[in-house]
Amino acid sequence: MKNLKFTIVLLFLLLGLSNFAQQGPPAFTKVKVTGKIVDKKSNQPLEYATITLKNQKNPKAISGGITNNKGEYEADVIPGVYDITIEFISFKNIEIKDKKITEPTSLGTIALEDDASQLNEVVVRAEKSSVEIKLDKKVYNVGQDMMVKGGTVSDVLDNVPSVSVDTEGNVSLRGSDNVRILIDGRPSYAVNVAEALRQLPADAIDKVEVITNPSARYDAEGGSGIINIVLKKGKNQGFNGTLIASTGIPETYGLTANINYKTEKLNYFTTAGFNHRTNEGGGKTNSEYFNEDGSVKNYLYEDRETERTRDGFNGRAGVEWTVAPNTYWTNAINYEKNTGEDNDLINYNSYDASRVFTGTTYRLNTGDTGSENASFTSNLIKNFNDKGHKLTVDTSISRNTDDSQSVITGSDNYNNTLNNQIQKQGQLQADYVLPLGEGSQFEAGYKGNFADLNNEYYVLDENGIKIKNLSNTLEYKENINALYTQYGFKANKFSYLFGLRWEDTNIEVNLLEDPIQFNTKKYNNFFPSAFISYEISDQSNITTSYSKRLSRPRGRFMNPAVNYSSNVNIFQGNPDLDPSLTNKFDVGYIKRWEKVTFNTSAYFEDTKDVFSFVRSPTGDVVNGVPVIKSQPINLGKEQKYGFEFTLNYNPFKIWRINSNFNFYNVKTTGEHSYTDTNDKVIVQNLDNEATTWFARVSSKLTLPYKIDWQLNGTYNGEQKTAQGKNLDQFSMNTAFSKDVMKDKATIAFNISDIFNTRKMRSYTYLDNQISYGEMQFRKRQFNLSFTYRFNKAKNEREKNAPRNEGGGDGGGDFPG
Known part of the structure; x- marks a missing residue:
């Protein structure tokens, strides 16, 4: 099976590269x-x-x-x-x-x-490529991907070049999880970002922008870069829209409507949808324990089965008003509500040193979850002329509640956990762009982000009494003010863009328990950026870039609430984490032929105070088994270098191939200390160096009878960690679609994880324990969807396209 995985991936890559090599330069001037x-x-x-x-x-x-x-x-x-x-x-x-x-x-x-x-006809046009490669970013057009029909934003991101999503839903860019995720240019401060991305349906997404080395106009946060998720905004004249119904196995169904009505001065747009999702998963942790002399003490095997169901409604409505021929004002409200149930069953099987079965226990975690989010956004654009001179002002406010309750029963215990979260956010941003002649422009702007989070978490014992060392109330306040300016110009075949951003950060992280713990983080930093591009020809460019980035700890990294689903392997956040700073260098090359677009880059990242997860004993013992806690810390220093390439190839009108390959080396330096049960300070040396690679290939082919077939494969190579290693992972998806009803409707069928191999597998080596673990958040799924379009073409180019799709992180284009 492993050889088959390698063969499939390599065949795709070699096919793309061999065809790429056959392309040649133009024969005529x-x-x-x-x-x-x-x-x-x-x-x-x-x-x-x-x-x-x-x-x-x-x-x-x-x-x-x-x-x-x-x-x-x-x-x-x-x-x-x-x-x-x-x-x-x-x-x-x-x-x-x-x-x-x-x-x-x-x-x-x-x-x-x-x-x-x-206006009322359906006109089929040549499809826009699902992946557009630009020098400063990659744009992934969601509407062209059959794989994500009926799925979520997590499914979308897992098909985007340079981006990967692990089995727990955590997003990484070029192998790093220090990535900033924006929705319409606005940040999400959800404690569990992975879960938030699973709630938003893919049908609401227009495209995803991946910026690996952002300029000064963007937020400095996101050590490895920025991922901006752009929501759909109807722009077509008259009344038109799309209806999408889907169903699947395990039990999944949903209905989404995107409706738009546009007059000469007003454009009304709305999206509403309901979905029910069932995710079946599982995993195991097999641990071998040792005595102080190194001999085997005993074994403990944990087998886990999970089932998560979610019912979600999302709605969005807004209006764009053409105040004047050069002034546009857009206002929108968003509302999301989700409820769900979780069932997590763990069976513990114990064995002695000779692997003789000694007993079994179980632990069942059943819970209810609920969240509600409401937000208002406003965007004003004033174009002073048609040459790019403009002013953009964005504001947004939002309120989010997230509640969960679970009952934990087992062979020898009973607990009740509750988690209640209230979060408020506000954002204000202004961007000004002034062209200063042919090929040059000046930009400046301000941005303020303000967030307030209160998270109450507690664990009750069998008598309903709060367990103090497992319970807490977290109060998190964040105020960030930023100013930036940048200047770009073109001289002959060279283009330059130089910028400087200043951000002032004031964060309070308070634990409202006895005793009360206050952690105040105040700092301000300058973040320079520089880009130089050389136009080799009309079809090829080379760019060098530098930027300074920052990663603030958020979400589960900061929240000290204990993940109590397993009573011997627990996870806890660290509210005392400091931000990490990264210097990023990138050299990129892009070349376009008639049928091929090739983009490659070499990059280097130098990070201080990088976040890293460490595992160490807590000193507690359950049925003779030591409890191990995983927690993030500021490790020390990390240096990363690598290269990647993206290749888009259209060998024929009916066939399109997209491929992405990333190879990198990561070296971390640092140590961690803790006090064991004998009051002895243990120092863990966490120096580590690892080399790994990642590849994804996608093929879309039109079969006879105009049936579209899409197939993609993803491979993640094995990677060494400071306390063990993560094993390789391979998965493959496929989808078919057919236009019906005179091309007004489309039927699509997809299979996610065909071979059911998408599992996170790892080994952990500690002084007194070796563990092998597997985790599969979602098993193989089948989905069927039906899309109906009225007064709208299948692949319609929306006229008067959104004027500031970044939703606030806008600004001008790269000069030239």
Whole structure:
């Protein structure tokens, strides 16, 4: 089986690379054709409009381009006479005949008119690639991925280049979990971010932006980078929308509606959905214990079966008002409510030193969960001209409650745990962009993030009395104010972008128990960034970049509430963690051919006070078994270097291949000390160096009868840790879809984790114990979905695309 996994991954990679190698440079000297396309009525730029140039003497020689968010395009053609066609969905085409092009030519600004007769038609266009590679980020278009139909945001992220999601839902970027996750440019401070991402349905997502080395305009937080999840925003003229129904095994079903109504000045958009999800999982922990002389003492095998069900409703409604031809004001409200049940059964089987069975016990954790989130966002954009001079102001407020209660019963104990959380957030941001001539611009802005969290957690014994050493009330307050400025300009084939960000942080972490513990963290830092790009040709660029990043501990890292599902292997956060600082260096190269886009980068990261999980005995014993606690600490220093490449290849019109490969080396230096049961200070040396790799390949092929088939495989290599090693992991997914009802509807079927191999497996080595563990959060799943579109094309390019899809982390584009 292991050889099969390697063979499948390598075949995909070799196929992509061999075809890539066959592509060659242009055989003729070409000239550039440029221009701009706008909406005739509003004079707003049209993004994703297409221009096609067909050579009259050689009809097979076709060139063209797609407009960017400024409505601009460029295309390279062999000198000759061309017929030119300019198209955009629901607009009248424009044709230019017998255009002689012998030198660089500008077609100027071309205005397209609405074609009212097309508004109610379904027009199938060539699909936009599911992965767009840009120099400063990768953009993953969710709508083109059949794998995530009926899934959640976690499923979406697990298909994004450079991103991986482990079996517990934790997100990492380039192998590091110090990543900043934004939704429409706004942060989430949920204590359990992984669980929050599982609640949001994939059908509400438009695209995901991955920024591995952000500039000064972005938050400094996120040592390995930023992932921005962009929600759907309808922009099409008139009344239109999409309905999606799904069902699956284990029991899963849902219904989502995205509806939009647009007039000349007002655009109303809404998304509402209900979903029921069942996740079946399991795991085990096999431990071998030793005496002080090194001989075997006994064995304990834990077998776990889990089932989690969730019922969730999410709704979003808003309106965009065109106050003036150059001023737009958008307001939206969001509401989410989720309830669920958890069942976690652990059987403990004990054996003596000779592996003779000595007894069994069990532990059953049954619980109820509930969360409710409400937020309001407002976005104002003032365009002073059509050359990029603009002011953007964003505000948002939100309130979140998250409650859970569980009853733990076992062979020899009874406990009750409760966790109640209330969180309030506010954000204010202003961004100003001023072009200063051809290819240069100045930017400046302010951003304030304000959060207040109260988390009460306690464990009751069989008499209903609170167990003090396992109970606490956490009060967390965070105020962050930031200022930034940056300047970009272009000189010949070089483009430069230099920026500086200043952030002032004031954090209070208080434990309201006896005795009360106060932890105040106040610090301010400067975060410089620099980007230099060289245009080798119209189709290739090389970029070098530097930025300073910060990672603030949050969520389960900070929360001292004890994960009490196992009474011998427990997890506890650390409210005294300090932030870590990272210096990031990156050299990237991108090359585009007609059918191939290749992007590669080499990177180096140097981090101080990096977070690391350590395991150590608590001194407690349950039925003769020592209790081991896992907790995050500020370890010391970490240095990481690696390289990655992303390859998009379209060998034929019906076949598209995307591949991503990442290889890296991580070296950590540090130690941890604790006091054992004999009051002896034990110092753990946690120095570690590990090399590993990650690969993902996705193929989408149109079969006969217009059936689309998608297949992807993911492999994570083995990685050594300071106290053991994480074993390799392989998984594969597949999906089929078919358009029906004259292409107004689509039926899709997908299988997640075909071979049921997506398990986190690891070994842990301690002084008196060796443990092997497996964890599978979700077993293999089958999903069937039905999508119906009314007054909307399947792959429609939305005109008047969102003007600030980052939702606040906007700003101008890289100069040039």
